[in-house]
Amino acid sequence: xxxxxxxxxxxxxxxxxxxxxxxxxxKELPPxxxxxxxxxxxxxxxxxxxxxxxxxxxxxxxFVRTVGQGRDRILFETDSYSVDAEDRAVLDAQAAWLQAxxxxxxxxxxxxxxxxxxxxxxxxxxxxxxxxxxYLQSRGISASRMNVISWGKERPxxxxxxxxxxxxxxxxxxxxxx
Numbered sequence: 001x002x003x004x005x006x007x008x009x010x011x012x013x014x015x016x017x018x019x020x021x022x023x024x025x026x027k028e029l030p031p032x033x034x035x036x037x038x039x040x041x042x043x044x045x046x047x048x049x050x051x052x053x054x055x056x057x058x059x060x061x062x063f064v065r066t067v068g069q070g071r072d073r074i075l076f077e078t079d080s081y082s083v084d085a086e087d088r089a090v091l092d093a094q095a096a097w098l099q100a101x102x103x104x105x106x107x108x109x110x111x112x113x114x115x116x117x118x119x120x121x122x123x124x125x126x127x128x129x130x131x132x133x134x135y136l137q138s139r140g141i142s143a144s145r146m147n148v149i150s151w152g153k154e155r156p157x158x159x160x161x162x163x164x165x166x167x168x169x170x171x172x173x174x175x176x177x178x
Contacts, residue, residue, distance in 0.1 A: 058104045060176040066100075067093040073173040074132060078113075078166070081127035083135050091132060094174050095139035108132050109173045110150040111157070113166035118152060125150030132172040 055061045064072055067090070074087035083091065098104065110129030112121035129148040137143050158165035 058101045058176070060178065062101075063094075063097055063174075063176045066097045072175070073171045075167060076128055076170040076172070078170065079124070080170075081124065081131045083131050087132075088135065091135045092139065095136050095141055098136065098141045098145070104176060105145045105147065107147045107149060107175045107177055108136075109155075109175060110148070110152075111155060111169055111171045111173070112153050113169040114153045114156065114161065115166065116153070118154075121152035122150050125152045128170075128172045132174065 055065055071090045071093055074083065074090050076082070098106065108129040110125030110127070110132075112124045112128075116124070126148065129150055133143070133146045133148050136146065153169070156165070156169045157171065158168040
């Protein structure tokens with residue numbers, strides 16, 4: 001036999017020996033991580049911020065529990081970054097929590113709906129986050145404790161393409177990083 005034939009035979013033999021070595025799927029998958037939707041589990045699977053049944057003071061779970069479910073965000077009208085009376089009430093509750101937790105820093109995320117260009121929505125999201133931060137600052141929260149980021153239309157709350165979905169996506173969300 002020549003050397004090319006030997007190579008082909010060797011490759012065929014190697015393939016034949018490894019053909020039965022495929023990875024088999026497990027019979028049972030592990031359970032999915034538990035989350036309450038607040039992001040408080042920080043990847044631990046614990047919706048209470050990582051300490052059994054107790055909520056850790058200064059955590060995202062503590063923030064949401066104290067200010068109220070769904071009050072970690074304010075919503076805006078189309079093409080607007082104005083803070084209205086309802087938004088001020090939400091931000092007042094957030095400011096009170098931040099004053100009670102003076103060592104906690106927050107990130108304020110600005111979001112927009114899917115309409116408009118990426119650049120326009122990033123700028124609008126930034127103005128929305130800055131509006132929320134400016135209001136919190138007017139309530140005595142130091143600007144050094146707040147980080148502002150715009151996600152534009154990149155992280156929608158609702159995936160629909162209608163007025164209801166767009167209204168949920170026009171928001172500024174206050175997040176306690178873990």
